[in-house]
Structures are given as structure tokens and as C-alpha cells.
Amino acid sequence: MGSVTASLDRIFSEGINEVIVTTFKNAAPMGIIMKNGSLSMIVFCTSHTARNIVRDGWIVAHISHDPVLFVKTAFEDLPEKYFIIENIGDITVHRLNGIQNWIACTAYVENKTSDRIFVKLEPVHVNITSVLPVPVHRGLNNIIEATVHATRFIMNKDPWLADLIRHHGDLVMRCGGEQDKKAIKLLYSYINEVVPETFL
Numbered sequence: 001m002g003s004v005t006a007s008l009d010r011i012f013s014e015g016i017n018e019v020i021v022t023t024f025k026n027a028a029p030m031g032i033i034m035k036n037g038s039l040s041m042i043v044f045c046t047s048h049t050a051r052n053i054v055r056d057g058w059i060v061a062h063i064s065h066d067p068v069l070f071v072k073t074a075f076e077d078l079p080e081k082y083f084i085i086e087n088i089g090d091i092t093v094h095r096l097n098g099i100q101n102w103i104a105c106t107a108y109v110e111n112k113t114s115d116r117i118f119v120k121l122e123p124v125h126v127n128i129t130s131v132l133p134v135p136v137h138r139g140l141n142n143i144i145e146a147t148v149h150a151t152r153f154i155m156n157k158d159p160w161l162a163d164l165i166r167h168h169g170d171l172v173m174r175c176g177g178e179q180d181k182k183a184i185k186l187l188y189s190y191i192n193e194v195v196p197e198t199f200l
């Protein structure tokens, strides 16, 4: 376990690290918080992720720079073929096919309020490949911002959030590549299904 913990300090930065978290047959973008060398999550009770963590006690954090995956997993259930089922020690995890960098963790609910759970993570397996460094990219960064706002906008329909999504969407169209542009159009179409004609 010593080497598992040591490498995590180089993977995660202090603060919130945006990753794709899988639980049982489910994937969603989630923030993993690193503070004083410990990992945790704050998860809204309405999510499948929260339900599965409470029931099963594990997650797999995937490090991805795929803008379409962030948008899709925020709004859709991925088909079963996206998942690989793997035994790690005495837990069976579901992780995403095709993503090389992932960390399997036990997930323990430390605290709870009416709307969220506070989850402590203990890494049990780290699978990291030597990949080239990824420079900061405003296309992906603005997809992330727009998608976070979108997951809230579909709940509260606050017009201010729609303005923020539009602002980040404009930056994606200016700074992003083809995948980023595909992702923002997909995001607009998911939002329009819930709140018609928000994005024309």
C-alpha cells in the first residue's frame, strides 16, 4: 500500500480533481478532493453514484481528457459494453474500457446531510501508464465548466446558469478542437431535451 499512496501524491493535486467515477454499471463525472494527502468525495444523494457507494463501498476514478465522455456520462447511462468487470482483492469493480489510467478505491460514507454524502476514499489499486504530459487546454476546461453548470441548470433552470453555459460554450467554439465542439453541441442537445430551446 505504501507505493500506492506515494504515487497518488503525484497523480492528484491538492483541491478538487475532476475525473470520471465508475460504480456498479454506472459512470459520472465527479470531483475527487485531495486534502492533506487524503482523498474524499462529496456526492449528491440524488445520484446513482451515491446510491451505489452506500450499497457497495467502492469506486474507480478514471483520469480522462475526453470532452465527449465528460458530457455523455453527466447526462446518460453508458451501455454495459463500456464496462470491464475486474476483481481486485476481495472486491469486484466495474471500470471503463479503453481508459488506461484508473485508481480503484474503497469508499466509506463518513458523514451525511439531507442532500449529500461525505465519502472517504482508500486507494486499493493504481493503474497508471506512462503518458505524455497534457498541456492546459481551454477547450476541455470550458467543457468541464459548462457541464458542471448544465448538471445544475437542468435541476433549477436558473437563467444565470444558462448565460454561464453560453459563455463557456462560446470559448469552446473559439479555443477547442473538433471533439470539444462535438461535446458542447451534445451538451446543448441534452439541455434542450429538458428545457426546450434554451440553446438554438
Ligand SMILES: Cc1cc2nc3c(=O)[nH]c(=O)nc-3n(C[C@H](O)[C@H](O)[C@H](O)COP(=O)(O)O)c2cc1C
Binding pocket: 018, 019, 026, 027, 028, 029, 030, 031, 032, 041, 042, 043, 044, 046, 047, 048, 049, 050, 070, 073, 074, 075, 144, 147, 148, 151
Ligand atoms: C466535472 C464535473 C464534476 C462533478 N462533480 C460532482 C461531485 O463531486 N459530486 C456530485 O454529486 N456531482 C458532481 N457532478 C454532477 C454529476 O456528474 C451529475 O449529477 C451526474 O448526472 C450524476 O450521475 P449519476 O446519477 O449516474 O451518478 C459533476 C459534474 C461534472 C461535469
